[in-house]
Amino acid sequence: MRVSARNQPTFCGPRRRAYRASAGLCAVLLLASSPALSDPPSAVTVPAETLDDTYPLDTVERQVPGRGSFRCPTVPLVRYPGSALRYHSAVRVNPYFRERLGRFEQVVADVAREIYGRAPRRIRHIGTYNCRRIGGWPTLISEHGLGNGIDIAGFQFARAARAESLPAGLPAVLRRPFHVSVLRHWRSTDPAGAVHARFLHTLARRLIARRDIFRVLLGPGYPGHDNHFHFDVAPWRLIDMDLGPDQGAASIAPAAVVPGLDAAAEGNKLGLQRR
Numbered sequence: 643m644r645v646s647a648r649n650q651p652t653f654c655g656p657r658r659r660a661y662r663a664s665a666g667l668c669a670v671l672l673l674a675s676s677p678a679l680s681d682p683p684s685a686v687t688v689p690a691e692t693l694d695d696t697y698p699l700d701t702v703e704r705q706v707p708g709r710g711s712f713r714c715p716t717v718p719l720v721r722y723p724g725s726a727l728r729y730h731s732a733v734r735v736n737p738y739f740r741e742r743l744g745r746f747e748q749v750v751a752d753v754a755r756e757i758y759g760r761a762p763r764r765i766r767h768i769g770t771y772n773c774r775r776i777g778g779w780p781t782l783i784s785e786h787g788l789g790n791g792i793d794i795a796g797f798q799f800a801r802a803a804r805a806e807s808l809p810a811g812l813p814a815v816l817r818r819p820f821h822v823s824v825l826r827h828w829r830s831t832d833p834a835g836a837v838h839a840r841f842l843h844t845l846a847r848r849l850i851a852r853r854d855i856f857r858v859l860l861g862p863g864y865p866g867h868d869n870h871f872h873f874d875v876a877p878w879r880l881i882d883m884d885l886g887p888d889q890g891a892a893s894i895a896p897a898a899v900v901p902g903l904d905a906a907a908e909g910n911k912l913g914l915q916r917r
């Protein structure tokens with residue numbers, strides 16, 4: 643599969659909130675081109691600004707037969723313990739993705755210092771390299787199969803140093819060690835939990851705004867992702883997580899750059915049709 647945002651016919655991803663995200667380019671194109679939203683999306687050309695950078699793995703073939711055995715592309719993989727921050731266990735990723743993770747760690751550290759007054763001691767992940775298809779999309783290899791994706795379950799924080807002054811209003815209990823969990827805290831409302839929810843939401847928004855890090859950002863609210871964020875650098879841009887009523891542009895799902903893929907049919911297998 644040769645992918646390019648500039649010259650390939652493309653299909654919008656099978657998104658739910660894409661249809662109601664006013665800022666969603668793909669949604670706009672779909673609405674303009676489809677007489678009924680339940681119809682398969684028409685092919686659209688994604689303007690160059692949808693993917694505003696190039697990435698060495700963009701040209702790797704990702705399409706496989708829909709059934710039977712398959713092989714993942716041979717790509718370099720490295721063991722990476724983290725740089726600005728460390729993972730609870732070293733990850734196995736492509737070197738280009740390792741560079742993106744370095745930028746990700748810096749954003750995590752910045753947001754954590756703003757909210758908790760300190761960076762996390764460990765990032766907890768629940769998967770990096772894994773040669774498999776995308777669930778519900780049997781003709782596509784998961785970005786995990788290229789070492790080009792990561793699933794983040796949470797963040798471990800150590801006790802605050804005695805001399806350290808915490809941000810104003812932070813519950814005193816957050817001086818102690820704690821664990822922020824995507825599963826437990828994304829929608830938390832108790833005093834400490836609400837801080838964790840604010841941390842997770844702020845982090846998600848910050849990462850969505852940083853187009854030089856990840857292109858696909860999925861999280862709670864997207865099927866199968868209530869307990870983790872999935873981040874990758876696929877050759878398309880897809881953002882879907884429940885960031886609440888003020889999500890604004892956060893839920894844009896502009897495009898899946900997959901020539902020939904029947905996005906509507908594939909998406910319906912996941913139950914992703916418009917709600």
Ligand SMILES: [Zn+2]
Pocket residue numbers: 769786791792793871872873
């Ligand atoms: Zn994942």
